[in-house]
Amino acid sequence: MKRSLQRHLSLMLGGTILLTCLVAAIASFALAYSEAKEFQDDMLQQIAELNSDDGFAQKTPQSSRKITLKDPESRITIIHLPGEPRPDWLAADLRSGFHTLYAGAEQQRVFIRDMPAERRTVVTQPTDARDEIAANSALHTLIPLLLLLPLLTILIMRIVRHELAPIAQLSRSLDEQSADRPQALADDGLPEEISPFVQAINRLLERVNHLIGQQRRFIADAAHELRSPLTALSVQAQNLRHAESIAVVHERLLPLQEGIERARQLTEQLLNLARTQAETSGRTEVNISLLARELIAAYLPVAEARKLDLGLEEMVPLTVCGSPEALRLIVKNALENALKYTSEGGEVTLRLRADEHDSIIEIVDDGPGIPIDEQARVFDSFYRMPDARGEGSGLGLTIAREAATRQGGTVSLHAGPEGSGLIFRYRQTHGTPDARI
Template sequence: MDGDARRLNASLQRKLSLALSLVILAVALVAGLFSFMSALDEAHELQDDVLRQVAQLADGRFLSTVVHLQNGNEESRVIVQRLGAGLHSSVGVDAGGPVALPLTLPDGLQTLRVGNETFRVLVETTSAGDRIAVAQESGFRDEIARGSALRTVTPFLILVPVLLWIVADLVRKMFRPIVSLSLEIDRRSEQELHPIEDERVPGEIRPFVVAINRLLARVSRSMESQRRFVADAAHELRSPLTALSLQAERLADADMSGLACERLAMLRQGIERGRKLLDQLLSLARAQAATAPALPISVQSVYRRVLEDLMPLAQAKSIDIGVEGEQDAQVCCSELDMIALVRNLVDNAIRYTPEGGRVDLSVRRSRECAVLRIQDTGPGIAPHERERVFDSFYRALGSEQLGSGLGLAIVKAIIDRVGAQVRLEFSDETKQTGLRVEIRMPLADRSATKQTYDITE
């Protein structure tokens, strides 16, 4: 109940709908009550006019006792009698007798209770000097009056719910641009910082849109400065590391003891790891910058180029690496991004696959997307770590391989920008070993639709 109250207070649309509904109900209630009372009074007035007309018709006529005017219904009868005629009568009203009215009644309309019934009575003095009474049962009169009044307010009872529905629908349509705007912003990735279009936004919301656009511009400048700093720092550090690498190579030609040679080998390994980290930082900065144009590219051609570069690394560990099948697919992506994506995945597969293992690459079409698959016979990634491995500088626990922890972060940055999806699984689900990476990318001829695909196919 408290949650519902909080949601109600937090929703301007609901508060506006509720306020308008309460106002409409209050106005309808007052108007309906006023109409009902007015119609009720008017119906009673018309019924009193009927008694006056009957009295006018009876003026000048001789009334021995009583006359009952009715139309097949005892409750609708009108009784015309001489005043005082029913004081000593033994015949009841229902049997056609007079109403026992006293002689002292004044002229005019009045409501009297006679016995167990209530009558509306009109007393008049005729032109001949006789006093007559025209009476009608009040219960029937009230029933007719209430029915007439209810028919008057019936349109209110029908139209008020319709009006409430119309108001709720109008309020919902008025807030539809805001809902659409929120959905548009929510669907954006962290790389999409372009301004929000405010042409079709209501004037009351436009200041917020302008403020959000200014914030997006500041965030974009900040992220661009951060990427530029990373790229510049990595580029500037390349030269000192290259110089250190050359000096270490020259030092290796000198006569040194075994311990010095061992330490020099560790130094060269550290320098190489630093150079690798700088290359990965530059690749991450390029992947996040999104400056290269997206063009149709063959997945098989990317596989061949990556295998040509990484084949020596695979041969050094006697790993059987190759492409399964001959099916190809054209995807819309930057060539540099595509090569970086596949290269990082294959490089990780080779590094984490033990000697004599296997790394397979394949591609197939599924619905309207291309499915890239890279699987190995390494230890795999535990399910609880499959989300964390895409974070920058994160490395799985127990890993003995040297690395920077940026390879999958680069893959994630490229995948998010091109609108692809990635899934990690074990290559061998029974033994819980090996890693299978599946990437679903829009085909080149379908990329304009910007569709997303279900990775659970």
């Protein structure tokens, strides 16, 4: 069962208030009980004074100066000594003031007041009667608290439900969103504590919208790019069907094979891009020096066929934390582009170096280079410069940038030495594959 924030808050607040009310009730009962006991002692003392001879000397006739009070509820008894019999449990030598004595099995609270001529007024009251009166008086103080408890419980539940209502409203707003076009949530009137959460959701929705837009553009561009070679293949296949001789078949088979190879390369690059965007493989320490030697060996026949000088310049042994497949794609696509666009007799160098903070992989060529105003655009999917030579899909640098972003690094293009050629540079912070540079 999932944890309910509303139920948890209601229980916690209700429990806190219940505990507070319980402590307050105990304290109130104890204070009221103590006050009632003190009040009863004062009452015994005042009765003793009112029933003494000197207290009535100026106020009552001589025949009424001694009063005996027997209250059936408070059970107060007044004894005048020596005029009335002294009970056995009342010692003759008790000093004046308050005493607690036992009259058989019953406990008595006694107040003794001494008067002139060895006369004494004794006022007694059973302690059980006193306790009953004090308890009843103290219990009356608990009634308001007991009445408030259910009211406070209801108020707490309503307040918590009302304060958490914006969260429920936000969830309904999210559920009503269109999956392909999510919109930012309104944060007007939201509590200060919820606003950062909603703003974070809005930033996420903005990124989702951006990714959805990229996917739509990519699908449209991919469909456009695939349509052209597939149309060409269809035409070439029809031409091959109508060939009049074996020689014509062989002549028309060559462009068909080239078209199939272009379609294969484009499909492979599309799959590489999709695989890079969905990269979920774990990260490990990748020996870039070993990876570079493997790629140099793999592309050396291509370089020799184009009469290019392909070499490795390793300033430091390089190890990078990341995905081996992604790092291979980055270097491989950059190296393929350099070999494709560098003129015969040129040089292509794979350079490994590092500075204080970053590991750096560079592919340096002395080809035609890329104008500064085009260096950002060539990373877009399917974009090729108007005067680009050779066959290509415009996905190589896009794949390299996507893989670099997934690795926590950056790719960039720079003018080559003395302003000629091009430098492709991948930079990643040491030991932090998730850094953004």
